[in-house]
């Protein structure tokens with residue numbers, strides 16, 4: 029059986045690797061951007077001079093041939109589902125028995141005047157990175173529009189080269205459409221500590237160019253004009269589904285798939301950023317443009333293709349990011365600023381000076397854990413997952429905090445301070461068990 | 474099919490204004506003057522002084538406001554270096570005390586100021602910006618090669634041509650005098666200079682200076698702070714003061730933090746004889762190193778892994794972790810390199826074990842004649858002790874990363890590594906499914922371990938070569954890695970992300 033995968037991102041490559049592990053089917057991965065799989069999440073580090081491009085390839089180049097995964101660098105123009113072929117930009121047609129579409133995302137552009145000027149772009153592809161490099165020459169100042177995760181990465185990239193950065197963010201605090209207010213405020217302060225000119229509740233009105241069609245300034249909703257030689261547009265991404273145009277494969281925003289990640293056409297699957305679940309499991313979204321989702325979907329679809337039909341059950345949501353120097357992890361559901369449901373309550377502890385915080389969200393009645401947010405602190409994924417899956421009561425979670433805590437050795441463990449606050453607020457007398465008493469949760473296997 | 478972006482090499486385009494250009498020109502003039510002062514034999518004072526003048530003036534013009542401190546400090550470093558050259562090539566040009574002050578004071582002060590302003594300013598965090606661009610730290614950078622040649626050359630002079638650097642040796646003698654109350658240049662030495670105080674002094678200064686830099690750079694990370702404080706302590710007390718004080722008391726120099734097989738000759742019959750015929754301290758030393766080699770090593774490694782030694786105590790490790798830090802990313806991560814590493818390091822271990830055993834047998838049963846056993850001792854000492862661990866081990870920092878010796882050659886590391894892999898509670902835990910395969914951990918692993926290979930398949934990292942420096946954990950932007958000690962059972966297991974998918978039965982493919 030010949031399995032054709034479009035897209036060599038984390039989703040497509042994970043699928044290919046797991047199919048190889050479970051079968052000897054012929055596997056071809058067609059992708060336009062690069063011959064070899066690279067880590068999209070690490071693009072920023074190449075620009076910042078932390079790593080070279082070859083350092084962000086997760087596998088050495090010999091890996092693919094050795095595992096009989098054929099790589100083909102080409103653009104797929106069209107899928108012919110009735111003939112079971114795809115048409116390549118090279119003019120060739122490639123047949124398939126099973127097709128996995130893993131074409132990822134594309135940057136959003138909202139039709140702003142001037143958005144096609146030179147020096148105006150998002151950050152998604154290698155091409156974007158190269159363009160950023162080109163426009164960084166002699167660049168004094170950049171304006172970044174959009175307060176998301178890619179926006180802050182772009183800001184950090186420019187800072188690393190001593191380029192002044194101004195960020196326009198629509199919300200009241202940075203990323204408070206995802207973070208609760210306190211966390212969003214901490215990050216907002218942190219951004220300003222790094223001398224980023226962060227303008228809140230400010231939107232982009234238009235981008236102004238010169239006669240060479242290069243950006244020279246932006247105009248904001250507040251009527252200010254900010255001079256800049258580069259404008260980063262980072263208001264999110266949308267599924268990249270151009271490849272299914274003109275085929276009977278059904279789409280909404282992404283390619284619609286059932287719980288086996290199969291589209292309406294049997295034998296055609298979609299995974300990763302470009303897929304949209306018809307019936308997302310509780311606590312999960314129909315489209316999740318994150319690394320982890322692509323990886324899990326790749327593993328799942330590999331099973332189904334290798335004759336072990338497996339529904340996509342991603343389990344408890346988790347994600348992580350880094351805002352300049354502050355690491356962020358989330359497990360389960362933590363509502364954004366002002367979005368908490370009726371039944372939700374949360375315990376929040378913060379050390380503003382050390383820029384660390386933890387939030388436990390729980391059910392008001394039953395006190396059962398619903399979600400955890402941490403900034404500037406690392407938690408153990410497996411243990412967090414277990415607490416959430418088994419819905420531990422919040423006081424028991426704190427009692428077992430030492431199993432959860434994952435900061436490097438000798439870091440100051442904040443549990444005492446947390447408990448002081450918790451016990452005072454909730455009228456309790458919880459004491460933390462020491463690591464010995466909870467290590468069965470950590471090392472149990 | 475060839476790829477458009479496959480080989481992109483992004484390098485920042487720096488712009489330079491008029492002022493900078495003028496400054497650089499002046500500095501070049503200064504350099505020329507320095508050169509002149511070397512080749513003119515008619516008293517070097519004029520070109521030397523004008524060299525200083527032009528360089529400083531150039532630096533002042535060049536420096537932008539915000540980088541004035543770092544430019545100033547670079548100048549001091551530069552002046553220090555120039556004075557070093559004087560010491561080496563024209564030792565009699567100026568009075569040794571003056572020039573020694575010039576060189577060491579300028580160099581150390583300049584470096585200290587530079588380090589402080591480079592790493593102290595702004596928020597604490599991972600600051601590896603520009604490492605892959607800088608000609609000093611990028612792979613095969615021009616300055617990296619220059620530095621490698623300079624360090625290698627220095628080692629060669631130190632070992633085989635100390636007369637060539639007698640200016641330097643003389644220059645540190647006042648320091649020796651001030652610390653230990655007498656001259657370190659034995660008069661009986663028939664005109665030969667003893668370079669080892671110079672070496673120890675420079676080594677210690679390097680560990681202290683670059684250790685401070687390291688601590689500033691990682692000041693948010695307490696594991697790094699403690700570990701670095703520890704290697705600095707061992708360098709100053711155990712590698713510098715104790716042996717020098719002993720030598721000043723006309724006692725044999727003893728290094729209490731080195732033991733067999735890294736200190737390969739303690740178990741050679743000749744050393745055993747010397748120690749056993751010495752005073753009670755020498756006796757104690759003998760039993761001490763034996764106890765460490767055969768008791769403390771397995772016990773401590775069982776509890777903490779190899780790191781208790783390699784990145785907390787050892788002097789070679791100490792230099793690598795401090796002076797070598799800017800080059801740690803240059804270690805080769807390929808599978809190929811790993812294969813070579815495994816062959817080489819165990820070969821060295823077998824060699825030293827065999828040689829030690831043969832020599833001990835020889836002592837009892839008189840197997841060889843005198844010259845054969847001498848050849849064994851000298852041969853190993855030359856090839857491994859001098860060339861591999863010294864010249865290549867340190868000289869190649871800027872080319873092959875900071876742990877070339879520790880990774881490919883050190884027999885102590887080989888033993889600790891086997892213990893760590895099979896009989897130790899130590900591992901690097903991978904945090905469930907949080908890895909984004911970014912590659913920072915592998916890139917900054919000085920031992921060339923492809924950490925992300927394990928992390929991205931949600932598996933703990935248990936590798937013989939890991940020295941537990943903790944940098945992979947520090948640079949990971951997603952909090953994936955934690956060095957910790959725990960039960961042996963299941964320490965290499967794939968971290969089961971115990972959710973409903975449970976597609977975690979991954980075996981290595983490839």
Ligand SMILES: Cc1cc2nc3c(=O)[nH]c(=O)nc-3n(C[C@H](O)[C@H](O)[C@H](O)COP(=O)(O)OP(=O)(O)OC[C@H]3O[C@@H](n4cnc5c(N)ncnc54)[C@H](O)[C@@H]3O)c2cc1C
Nearest residue numbers: 035037038039059060061103104131132300301317318319
């Ligand atoms: C700068 C940046 C930082 C990020 N950081 C994080 C993070 O920290 N954590 C996180 O969870 N997520 C992060 N993400 C999101 C994450 O990278 C994506 O969710 C993930 O890479 C998506 O993987 P994928 O395999 O679905 O698609 P992609 O990685 O986009 O791969 C799709 C590939 O298919 C190719 N392709 C598309 N159409 C065609 C066609 N017609 N023919 C041939 N080839 C085609 C594309 O060129 C592309 O190479 C980040 C994204 C960016 C851009």
Ligand code: SF4
Nearest residue numbers: 918939940942943945
């Ligand atoms: S694996 Fe991590 S701790 Fe071990 S040597 Fe490499 S960077 Fe250091």
Ligand code: SF4
Nearest residue numbers: 908909911912914949
């Ligand atoms: S640094 Fe962290 S996220 Fe990046 S590859 Fe290593 S373990 Fe994964």
